[in-house]
Amino acid sequence: MNAPAFPSGDTTALNGTLAAPGGTDRQLTLAIGIQWLTAIATLVLVLAPLGPILWQSLLDRPLYQPNAVLSLDNFTRLLNDAGFLRAVATSFELAFAATAIACVTGVGLALFLERTDLPARGPFRLFALAPMYMSQLVNAFAWYLIYGAAGYLTLFGEKIVGVPPWDMYGIGGMAIVAGTSMTPLVYLFCSSSARMADATLEDAARSVGAGPLRVLWSVSLPLMRPSIIYAALLVFIGTLETLAVPLVFGRPVGLESFTTFLFSRGLGAITPDYGMVGAAAVLLLVLVAVLLVIQSVLLKGAGRFVTVRGKAQRPRRISLGALRRPIAAVFWGYFVLTLMLPLVAIIARSFTTFLTPLLSPLRVLTTDNYALVLGHPAYLRSITNSVIVASVGALVATLGIAVIALVAKRSAFRFAKGLEYVAMFPRAMPGIVAGIGFFWAMLLLPFAHWLQGTIWILMIAFAMRGIPIAYGAIAAALIQIGTELDQSARSVGAGWWKTCTAIVLPLIRPALFSAFTLLFLGFLKEYASAVFLYAPGSEIIGTTMLSLWSNGDTGAVAALSVIQIAITGVFVSLAHFVTRTNRDV
């Protein structure tokens, strides 16, 4: 999720091809060996799902069958498929609407929490980021339980006004669910830019006669434009990629999206139309790639947002005066409606047999949902699998991605720049596309079939998807470290690899830890790429929730959701504790 172009430091002095003082031949061979191995492994990992999809999109029959003929027939069929076109249109409408919602809420949060004297900023900051820790799937279920057709508040409202007060099924409802769940993304990028803003620009506006709200609107807000554009495209892409929201709030009323189309055609049908799924996946990939290019183009020329800075920066907040409390009340309302009520609903549902305003929840209290989830070996296994995939997978992936970053940023490897592009490419690959790609790769590749149905293929797919975000965190830390530290290690006789392991990696321990945290949370939440890859024995929480959901077993889904939230909570507090107590990490 970071911009791909990190300025690389001066690497000429790190040259592995020249015999550095004390650099022995053995060290040199090791360096070149590791660099090539890393590059090839990364390339294979990224191409493994990409190649089969591209290949399949051009074949007239499933890619495992012999005598296939190359043609563009899949694309013509796809573009003439009314269902597909409708799905694409739905996806776009949803993405625009969700982006608008996420931008309004995220930017509003950033402005008021970082630039004004709004009360309760501390808890608000916490709430603003909370949805980020939640799986989209859990979030969609939670909203369903409280605002869905038979949702608690929906029925409550119906009891009062006679008709259901709202209908979450459709573009509007989906946009609210997706938009609010992606608000943290916008808040995250805009708040850091709001924190760095030059307060004298706001003072200047005050002094020429602008009131506090006018200053926020005319000065503070436009100054965040680069961050808003960046975040808006991330949300747009994220909404295009989301499977959970259209699955829960679109499909029941026959609204298909790009992702549910891939899901149902690739998985739901008895005989999947391989060619069409391949072509659709390629289109989605191209679409996201184009959006990423647009993003980087739009962000060019952000230089004019940099101004002459005065002496001491006076960190000041805009005083809202009498508006403080009313505005804070609006924020409380927002968090109660979009975060707390859905959370309370899913917890309440997990401990009851029914959740309805017609019946006191205390009369239907039960632990059956948890008994079901923890008593059934397959369900229990999905929890342990999730934890293993998240911890082991994230650990291995962090180390591997660290090596990728070292080769791309800290070596004289010939294709360092190219390696960075390959590493950032998975940003363009939606989870569901990656899942289809790895699934087909296992059918095609000679040794890959014995990965089939194991949790290892899940880890591989998740790791591939996780490269960009972890790479971003690690590379940003790497460019903070002066190359003279490497150079001095080289000059006293350490080879490239020795320098990396003894000097560079220890210095970026905090970044490695945060990369691990990001990957762990990402792996724990991931479900879209897993639906094509799991098999009995390799279920994870997300896939089990999906199958329980399609059986209508809402109580068990709620219990699993709560368990996933609990695991996340424990992990986040542990990570917090580690960073707090250990300054080195």
Added chain:
Amino acid sequence: MSDVLIQRLTKRHGEVTVLHGIDLDVPRGEFLTLLGPSGCGKSTTLFALAGLDRPSGGRIAVGGRTFYDGEDGTFVAPEERNLGLVFQSYALWPHMTVAKNLAFPLTLRKVPKAEQRTRIAEALELVDLGDYADRFPHELSGGQQQRVALARTLVFRPSLLLLDEPLSNLDAKLRIKSRALLKSLQRQLGLTTLYVTHDQEEALAMSDRIAVMEKGRIVQIDRPEAIYNRPATRFVADFVGAGNFLPVRASRGGQGEIVEARLDRGEVLRATRTAAKGADTQGFMTVRPQYLRLAPAGSAVAPGSNRLDGVIEERTFLGVRSAYAIRVGDHLVTAESEERYETGPVTLAFRPEDTLLLDH
């Protein structure tokens, strides 16, 4: 008629007191400079006047209207004071063109579009930037940005012009040019102006009056010539470039009178007292280097003139003249002369009118 009236203005940040009761009375049309080192409270005073800093006590009134009164809690919001503030960093809004920057205060005042255009054009013409209306701030040089900031302040015809070190980000040559522009604009528009700077030359060149501030207090307020020639305290003298401070014990006398001062080694000199102090006091004597005349050791001095004997320790060639480091007792004195002297004993002569007696 007083335009700006500041009374007993105080500002505290927790335990630290930044302003210890400032009193200031600025008549209409005056250019008053707050001069002092960083941390003396000059910017705090300016921002309190602008309403961007809330004082802890005292009273501020502009044009008869009370902006702040610590007694009854009056506080007028900055946007309602109609004061023009130019920031040290210029604070041009980077996302707006020059014209938009100037239009913003006018739009807030609901000035019709057509009138906005003429007023913007006028203001830009005033600062010689007529052709730059459609540029963005980052496309301008530092000097141009500074002038846009000035134009943005003048365009809405504020009742008061406040300038916070507006020239400190410019190079030396541009600073002198901008100084002249600023002064002529101020005179032309007749705007009451408060100017904050730590640059004595700027203050001396532009101001009608200078208020020298030290540690949250105004230590002297007077016309530039008086500040320069008759600094009241050693701090002020030091700040306006005087040197050669010699500790003395002075005799009784009023302000402006020539009194007798005794140096620590016993020499008795005659000096002009700059501050009113009745009693026999401890103080400092100062003579600017250019007022010290050098003469061969032991020569006679003009009647009525002060005399000190010393030893030249070092000569620094400055071009037309040379600077001499001369030891007088335990002190090192600097003198400047066009004549050439070698190291060794020398006699210094200086007039009592050029010899100032300062409070410590």
